[in-house]
Structures are given as structure tokens and as C-alpha cells.
Amino acid sequence: MTELRLHRELYAGTAVDAAVKVYARFAAFELVEEASHWIVRVSGKSAARETQIARELANYALGTTIRERGAAQ
Numbered sequence: 258m259t260e261l262r263l264h265r266e267l268y269a270g271t272a273v274d275a276a277v278k279v280y281a282r283f284a285a286f287e288l289v290e291e292a293s294h295w296i297v298r299v300s301g302k303s304a305a306r307e308t309q310i311a312r313e314l315a316n317y318a319l320g321t322t323i324r325e326r327g328a329a330q
Contacts, residue, residue, distance in 0.1 A: 259307035261297040261315055268295055272321035276314045284310045 263273060273295045277286045284307060289296035297314065301307040 259299045259301075259304070259311045261295075261299070261311050263295040263297065263315065263318065265293055265295060267322070268318050269322040269325055270295060272318045272325060273297065275321050276318040279317060280310055280314050 270290075273288070277288065277297065280286070284299050284301040286300075287298040289298070297311070299307045299311045299314070301310055
């Protein structure tokens, strides 16, 4: 299992949720909320695949966060 710790000041929760939905067909995810981070645990067919999906998910969530914040201004 690969774990992402996405800081809540950088990542919008809605963006993390959207990213998980996009990548759900490639891996299984467990989401946990902490005071300062969104925790995303990725379970895939192999460690390499988990790492790749985790990186793609983080990029997607960050891009979505940036778009959401830009639209709010």
C-alpha cells in the first residue's frame, strides 16, 4: 500500500475526492481526514503501479484545486 499525505492548505477536499473518482478503476483507495492532511491510501496490483497512480492522483488533485480556486476569484 502507498500512502499520500496531502496538506489541507494546498489541496481542496473536493479536488481529492474528484481525483479518487477518476482513478478508482485503476486501484482501491482509502480516505482518512486528519487535522492538517488528507490521507489517501492506494492499493494496486503492484508497488510500482501504486506509486504511479498515487503520483498521478496527487497531480490531478492539485490541478483541480488550482482551477477551483481560480474560478472562485
